[in-house]
Amino acid sequence: MYFFAIDLTQTTIDGLLFGSTYALVAIGFTLIWGLLRILNLAHGVTVMVGMFAGMLSASVAGLPFYVGIVIAMAAGGFVGFLIDRICYRPLRNAHELVPMIATLGFWILIEEVFIKIYSHFWFRDYVAFPNPFDGMGIDIGQIRLRGDYIVTLAVAALLVIALYILIYRTRLGLAMRMIAEDHDIGNLMGVPVGKVLTAAFLLSAAYGGAAGYLLGMTANLAGPYAGSQAVVKGLFSMILGGAGSIPGAIVGGLSLGVLELLSSFLFSFSYRDAIAMLALFVVLIVRPQGIAGKRLPDRI
């Protein structure tokens, strides 16, 4: 019973800390969903590219963590720029399903090409991702907070604060909030909507890149399928928390982290995903707008 209480606490804390990576991925989905009502399925590519840019910066170039994460965000951001130019801009006047399918195509194409290139360079399923925080941690009684998980949560928190400042304290943020309500409002107020959307794609993708770095670092591994896995977790977090709401993405991501580990701990490993799905189902029945979603059309 003593161990059970300790392990329950430990598992919950691990879930919260690890869930912050899911939250970062979900924020990326949320920004684009909020502004465009498009599920950007290519978002996973930004996670994968961020992960590999981070891995290369750390293992090949030997750059420290804080530089690596900036590089990962820049690399992810570049992918976001491509998604905007290839999947969204040329198709912006088409039905909203069309750019969504384009992002699906982009995802498959880039992932398949990337896997081919990857397999050419590495004779491996995974490559090592140096983790400078491995072995570090803070002990509070019997509970151990993993160093790399603390760093993950800290980075995620910093990025969330930065995002809030951007949205609520800057001109770009004001423009995004107008566009999230209605593109015409932006147009009528003189906002260059296309440029703001490009900025949103860049921003969302940079967050994906950061998530990629953190996911790679905490697992000590980088693998070419990381993007696909992130898409599932990120979408799930977004819907669970409340589609299109940034607090929702954060709550959804953290909840998913806790939910996954707790259901492994309390019930069953093999039904972990099923239990998470069931929880989503129940949440959506009770609160169709998600845990933190608002009924008001507050989109970002």
Place this chain on the structure above:
Amino acid sequence: MSRTQKSNFYTVRAIALATVAAASLTAAFTTGATAFQDDGTIILCSIEPLSGIGTSFGQPNYLGKVIAIDEINAEGGIEIDGKKVKIKLISEDDQAKPDQGVALFRKCAESEKALVITGTQYSRVTESMWGLLQKKVDDPNDKGLQVPSMSFLSMKAGVTGVSEWAFRNAGDEPAQHELAIKLMEEKFGPFKNYSGAVEANEGHSVAAWKAAYTPALERRNIKPAEYVEWYETDRDFSVQIRKLKRAETDFFILSSHLQANVGAMLEAQRQGFKPKMIISHIGSDAAEMVELGKQSTEGIVFPTAIHMAFPAPKVKWLADEYKKRTKETYMPQFVGLGYEGIMLVKEAIIKAGIKNRPETLAEDRRKVRDQLAAIKDYKSFAGMSLNMNANRDIVRPIYLVKITGGDFKLYWTPDKGFLF
């Protein structure tokens, strides 16, 4: 990610892939395969996971095949119907995805007109591919594909039961693990708490647990002290490792592949979970275990079919050849099994007395199949004698490997016992 989630994306992806596959199939049909006796070639297909998940097993196995075929062709080829013909190897990449494997298998059988199809690695893919085959030879009502296929190791026990056209050179896994447990108990026992970890979305690991490890424990009247599961794509193993640690596990059975093993063992190191004994299976036979797992994977013991430290000179030659082509210093068993497998197929082709003409393809395939089924006392390049059993599995001796000092060392052999 669960299997269901995964299959969801694969469905989505399959739409795109099907288009590509359809296009390539059409191309293959229209160009037509030019080979056979008049051109002096004989076609073999190789299906392997050459990219994506499974690369660590597929690439070495494929290279073993390529080295064998290069050697055969350098000697002028195989003598068929009084003429030396060269082997043309058509290589396909299934990316360890069943849907892709099935399309490629059909392409190899129908449009490439391969005499034999070799592959693949992941049992879930092999099983799906072999589902296309005729179940029983000579069954006129079964219109399944009639082409001999041999996997140079899909480990899932009983996987050849799908079809009489299916063969396997992988060893008897229940026997392997029984032996491993017995030897470890004798040398290091007694153990108090036996626990298992299974990669729950990977067919071979689940089958190994059910068909090999569980019966071995039942024979000893042991109930696992703890049983945990994870998926090959998991990133956090904290809960599973903590449960194993709480159960005071001293005999740890790791029925899982390197993708999860590395993460799990790193977590074990983090939590200070250090069981007295860890045994695993072929999923641990990859350089990543030591390269990425570093100290955390030290001491893992697993059975092997072929090891680079075998005394037969041809084994050392193969390891050198592999190193020359890949710069890898450790040769996993997949290389030797790939090489050996092609040599087995070559033997069967020679004995079958085929004509190697387009019109005799069906007949030739049947003759080769019968010869594969009849393999007896075949002398492997690795020194041992091989026999095909009634389940169409090659029966071969068992060796053990131990991860020691960041390397995979040959640990136990049937003739010498423990080597260190």
Place this chain on the structure above:
Amino acid sequence: MLDVQDLTVSYGAIRAVRNVSLTVKAGEVVTLIGANGAGKTSIVKALSGLVPKASGRTMFGDTNISSLPAHQVTRLGLVHVPEGRKLVPSMSVEENLMCGAYCRSDKQEIAADLDQVMTRFPRLRERRRQLAGTMSGGERQMLAIGRGLMARPELLILDEPSLGLAPLLVEEVFNIIAGLKQEGKTILLIEQNALEALNSSDRAYVIRVGEVVMSGRSSDLVDDPELRRAYLGVN
């Protein structure tokens, strides 16, 4: 100030506006009247660039805005207060007003204008921290007009400002328009409420099925018997 020649607007195969020509001079209040669906809103949406102009030539001051994107049209000073207000309900009143000043960077003058707008509409000052989504219809219309004024418009286009408002509030809206007119603001007003629109404007264009069917001084048109019968509902 605004000179439109042969403007045509198409939605796919449907031509909603056909060869409309109209002018607005500086300091004038011009109104477009016509039945629901006559194409009035399409005309002003085309003017502000929200929908593309299929053909015709539109000059705003010395600038040809025939194919200028909407946000650049706004920057020239042609400010469109759209039908349905199009506020951001999740933003406060003050934030919505600041949206109108999006293109401006003169901080002090923006603050002065904000103060001025709130003086003009005291309700907005009272509710400056309240979310726009929680305001009543009349307050929202004031906010929309206030937001338009924050852009310092050369030409203010008001699309159906009285739509959906209670009679008392309709009167208030027209009082606001009268006030703006007195200050010398140039306004293009779209209204279904033709009588009120004619009473508060200098000139008018009557639109029917996408075409200008009548135009002239508002004071003349208000007495036109045919117009009275067709649009004003009086004999």
